[in-house]
Ligand code: NOJ
């Protein structure tokens with residue numbers, strides 16, 4: 203059997219800057235992260251995804267890079283990166299890193315040279331226009347804070363293209379020298395031991411916007427994804443590409459590749475938006491709907507499932523009325539929303555701090571087809587800080603303990619990279635790792651149990667998934683089959699108890715694996731299943747089959 207580690211991984215996303223500060227300067231760093239690997243390991247994660255940690259003026263949380271081959275000095279040295287990676291590997295944890303191939307900071311020496319000197323070899327590494335482009339206001343990703351996608355540069359006497367903020371100039375991916383350089387960047391980090399990349403902004407990477415027609419490669423732009431795949435695979439067999447690509451279901455085949463030889467994994471943004479609609483409606487229909495629309499994917503491909511991440515929840519693919527439903531349930535106030543399309547809150551405040559709902563949301567995410575990805579701090583139900591700009595609201599320091607600065611740093615509080623959440627229901631004095639550690643029933647312990655259960659169910663990553671009919675629309679019943687094994691997982695999204703009959707061909711007995719009640723009794727598969735409000739139950743088919 204192919205050993206495709208990412209098919210059943212549990213990925214934990216960390217922002218080094220806000221995780222743990224080892225030297226008391228108020229900024230998280232690699233030494234601090236290495237010191238807190240116990241936490242990640244105890245949680246049961248199998249892979250750490252690092253948000254960008256490269257040198258940066260930090261105008262977009264590190265997604266504005268000035269050197270692809272180094273570590274931002276505020277976070278440590280390259281030596282600290284290697285020491286951290288080594289420590290992670292010692293614990294059986296893989297490391298993947300963010301790769302921002304679509305753009306650089308305008309402070310990057312490549313861009314600086316490109317703008318200063320029209321004859322520089324770097325000029326054509328970016329996308330320029332001598333004339334003012336007609337579409338300068340089209341396609342801005344951050345409406346409200348970004349007003350154009352082209353900006354005039356005095357030194358260059360030309361307009362440069364930027365899909366994101368104006369301080370992030372798009373690279374010209376049609377230029378073979380840029381492709382070669384990006385390979386060098388990937389080769390560099392692979393050589394340092396990473397197991398792959400979270401590829402930023404993939405749809406923009408392959409669209410060649412602004413590149414003159416005659417300079418664009420004539421073949422299908424998706425073939426660039428084959429090129430990236432084969433490069434990383436030859437450099438390191440286990441290397442995995444996880445794409446940030448908010449695509450529709452009709453694009454799925456083009457991104458995974460007809461035989462699964464493009465991107466290994468793609469974040470399932472469609473499922474994410476429908477999951478929140480389901481939670482808002484207390485009805486599983488939106489999830490069933492999107493699952494029915496999802497095409498089968500090749501064996502080597504995998505979805506990445508998530509609840510929250512470092513950005514806003516992007517609800518842009520939902521029709522206005524449905525997006526409105528999610529807004530009114532989870533982000534009704536204007537300051538909770540972002541860019542007219544999303545919610546910039548953490549999961550716990552969205553669900554009103556309701557532990558049963560939180561546990562269910564995680565259980566649901568782990569039960570859906572794909573590999574679960576967690577955002578640091580959500581495992582303890584951290585809150586957010588809406589007084590911070592844009593998406594920084596969900597990027598506050600990790601809450602380790604009821605100690606000064608939540609145990610994140612010994613620096614004076616005003617020196618912290620961002621303030622810790624204090625006051626209100628999510629105050630670090632009550633919501634922290636120490637408070638939940640080894641405490642039966644705490645969110646963190648439940649998540650640990652859930653992760654253990656999920657890791658013991660390879661059927662979910664590998665198997666065939668079927669959505670089963672039940673009489674209750676609030677119930678999502680999933681059946682996975684793989685190598686003669688069967689797993690059944692049921693969730694009740696309603697706020698009232700229900701009882702459902704699930705018909706299971708070829709299965710006679712069910713053994714409870716994980717649920718919100720203390721249930722250890724083997725049951726007959728034909729018995730109705732009771733589910734409490736927001737309840738969940740995981741079973742494995744046991745013993746003789748009919
Ligand atoms: C997507 C990242 O997730 C987001 O945080 C960033 O602002 C943009 N790409 C630009 O790199």
Ligand code: CA
Nearest residue numbers: 223225229231
């Ligand atoms: Ca530090």
